[in-house]
Amino acid sequence: MLTDTDLAPRTSPRHPALSQRLAAIGRHDLPASIVVFLVALPLSLGVAVASGAPVAAGLIAAVVGGVVAGLVGGSAVQVTGPTASLTVVVAESVHQFGWAATCFITVGAGVLQILFGLSRIARGALAIAPVVVHGLLAGIGVIIALQQVHVLLGGASLSSSFDSLTQLPHQLRSVHHGDLVIGVVVIVILIAWKFVPRQIRVVPGPLVAVVVATLLSLVLPTHVERLVLNGSLLDSIGLPAVPSGSWTAIAMTMVTIALIASVETLLSAVAVDKLRPGNSTGLDRELIGQGSANMVSGLLGGLPVAAVIVRSITNAQAGAQSRAATVLHGVWVLLFAVALAGLVQQIPKAALAGLLILIGVQLVKLAHIRLARRTGDLYVYVATVLSVVFLNLLAGMVIGLALSFALLLWRVVRVTIVAEPVASARRWVVTIDGTCTFLALPKLSAELAKVPAGVDVTVEMTLDFLDHAAYERITEWAAHRESCGGTVEFVEIGSARMARAMAGPPERGHSRQVIDQAIGPWRRSGNREDRIAAGIAAYHRGHAHLMRPHLDGLRHRPDADSFFLTCADARIVPNVITNSGPGDLFTVRNVGNLVPTAGSDVSVEAALIYALERLDVRAVVVCGHSGCGAMEALHRDVRAGSGLGDWLAHARPSLDRFRLGHPVAQAAALAGFGEVDQLGMVNVAVQLERLHAHPAVRQGIEERGVAVSGLFFDLATARVIEVTVDGIAEFDDEGRRVAAEPV
Incomplete structure (x- = not known):
């Protein structure tokens, strides 16, 4: 006899985890992938145009970045694709070697990234001074803006920033009003989009701007330049060609693309991880995934790729939970490029120029400039930006790193030495604060020479490093004064102590030693009868000078x-x-x-x-x-x-x-x-x-x-x-x- 239970529909208990996984993808990753696709599409086209590459190369790179890097990389939600930070070096490569050879260079850069990942040096790339990275991005933004202003005005982008500046007055005199209107409309929409209600902002601003500009271009009574696709996306796939020319220049271009793509990817991963507490990107695996994507993209005729911070954050904020969102966004780009290629050819170049100009301007962040000014790194920032704009990207990186290292070295070895009288001129205080090495001897000798004869001197030393040369100069000076009847009292507050200066090679002191000396108990060694006296001597040498001003104010x-x-x-x-x-x-x-x-x-x-x-x-x-x-x-x-x-x-x-x-x-x-x-x-x-x-x-x-x-x-x-x-x-x-x- 059949019961109601027997007639009820049954669900298979064989794969409950798979059913739950598919449900989670449909609920979280699918909507997120659509949002990221809508953001990535216009940006990929714009980067291709700015790089001087075929328009289809941007779509190929977006597809490969989403699918390959999404499957192989170490991040669950990071989105990979064509990025504005690589447009300058790619444009130079296209100009110097041609497009097919640039695809070969992209493959080589991918191989380097895989080697980076296998050698487990990913975290080492994060040691690059942030001010240099900020300067590189700002320089790239300036170049993009300078190049695309000419396109916005109806001309063609120029490869040299100097030419872009010098030719700008001529371009202004021969402006094409239709292109200018289209570009300005895009910029206005993108700026205004930040102020529209949150419910409307679900639709990405770049997509709205490009769609509105495209529709406007169809009704304007003037001609505008549009994108050109040579056949379908599948027709645009082509094998790379071995470049001809200086292999040194080729190798340097490979290294530059690999380094920039790797650094941007790692910085993006760190930023995305902060949005998702408890999740950590496998940085070495992420580099392997990025390298694999660049190899595939180059082999298929696509642009080089990197993880893009804007798309990655968009993906995370849209609710993505797994790699499915990243992979699906690549699939949507592929379907659009194959099925709707005709729509791409209706997009005006000036619309993408307006989009890229705003992207370039946004790479120059006032917050980064203020931070560099507060931290004393503004000179490094400015030098990096100018080097990128007027030399090249690699030169900007090398100059920025060299200056930041020089500034670091100066800060590390810097020492403050001041000799001045206190209260009555019968006592002088010589303050030595920082890292005291042979480099400080000229300044040290000059300050010590200021102390007049016949006065008592307190030498207050707050040092984290003291080498033999500085130690000898200080002790010789003190011995000379004492031989003439003067007194010199040493107060050692820092972790580097004179008693250890001649015991072996100089070592940087540790703050833990200072704490132990200040509050640690007596060591259980030595003569018990001497511990009080030794403790009093250590107090006088190390802390009495610090206590004196506090106690003096409490006398009454x-x-x-x-x-x-x-x-x-x-x-x-x-x-x-x-x-x-x-x-x-x-x-x-x-x-x-x-x-x-x-x-x-x-x-x-x-x-x-x-x-x-x-x-x-x-x-x-x-x-x-x-x-x-x-x-x-x-x-x-x-x-x-x-x-x-x-x-x-x-x-x-x-x-x-x-x-x-x-x-x-x-x-x-x-x-x-x-x-x-x-x-x-x-x-x-x-x-x-x-x-x-x-x-x-x-x-x-x-x-x-x-x-x-x-x-x-x-x-x-x-x-x-x-x-x-x-x-x-x-x-x-x-x-x-x-x-x-x-x-």
Whole structure:
């Protein structure tokens, strides 16, 4: 007997993953591919025209870039195709070697890119100074704009930027008004498209501009130049030809195309990855995919390709989830080129010229110029742009890299040396800051010579590198002054120290060493009796000079911000864990950070009253810590001698509250702390209750809003945890309280 279940349609459970994948492609990748296709189509045609290549070469490159690079590359959503950044070098190659030979060069550039990917140097390309990349793009933009202005005016693009500038007045006198109107309409639409409602902007602006310009050209009563396709797209496919001429020039052109395409691709990949957190492009594989696409494109008679940042971001923002969107966009270009080639031939050249002029202008970004000015790289930027415009792309890259390296070298070896008197002219300070090498000897000698005889000198050295020559010059100068009865005090703040200058080859110091010297404990070696003296000497040599101006301003100000009660344990350094300085904390320390009941201990009570009434502190803090010996003795119920035993009696209420299941102990247990540390946190909570009950503290709270808080320092993780009377919390980087995480 058949049931309703038997008659219901059945779905095959054999390939559920495939069905889900197809559904995801239809929902996300298919719409995104159509958007990218509409953006890529006019841009591919425009790049072909600007490069002096056959129009079909741009369509071939768009198809191959989408399909081949999309399938082989390392990015899921990056879109590859003809790019404006390669128009200049391609145009030069076409002019010098011809189109068929340029296809051969494109194949060679693809081989180089594959070798780049196989050698795993992709991330090395990201080491190129951004200002050079920005300058290259700006120079390319200027060249494109200069060339296409002539097309916009009804003429032909010129290969030389100098010729484009010098011939511009003549072109203006012989302007063709029909082409000018078409080009201006495209520019106006593209600029205005940014201000139309978001719902309308779903349609790409370049497509709208080209379609409107094409329709307008059909009704204008004047002739306009249009694109020319020699046959169908399939007829335009042709094998490359081996170029004739200087193989050095050929090789340099290959390298230039490979480098520019690779750098633009990698920069685009980094930008796209930022839009998709959690996704990372395989950069080496991406170069292999780009190289494969360039080889195929060159073999079929297409332009060289690279990942294009505008199309890639458009693809990601349109919702693309996988390679399917990139591949499908190439398929749509192919179908359009084969089935609708006649429409391509109706597009006016001036329309694409207007599109390219705006693209070129947009490559010169004011944000990049402002950044170069702020960072001191403006000279490198300007030199790179001018070199690209008036020499060539390779020369611009080499000059830009050379200047950026020279600027880097100057910044690395730069040292600031200043000798000047302080207070009375009886003491001078010589400040040496930066990298002190033999290159600084002329300046170093000149500044040291300014110090007059008979004055005391402090040499403040904030150095990250000190070589033998500079060390010898400084020590010889100091020895000479001391032999004449003067005094020279050295204060070494930086990571490079004079004591190590002659111990071996000079090495750049590490900031970690400075931190260790400033807050690290004494090394467990050497004579114990000498540690205090050695520590004082190190303080005088390294930090007294820094402390002097702070302490001098506090000489007549015996105030403080906070009363800080903590354990006598030597591992707790209050100013370090609170990032405070001299004059901030009025610190009281005792075993177990205890607040005895009023009247039972005059020491803590006297300090508390003095801080509240005389120092006008605004906060009262009690701070415990992990691994506290007092809490361990209390937890084990150890009955110590009369002195310590009597003192720990003040903590017995904390032990009783802990055994009764205090809420702080429960919270600490959930955070992963052991029983001794749980007791330590309960002890802080109990001391907070005592502080709140103290008459002087209560008066301070009521009259001046004094804050009372508890802290617990976990030695194992160096974390500071807040303890309240009923729980614990941690501090985030902004000082906000958050739930304590398990240790």
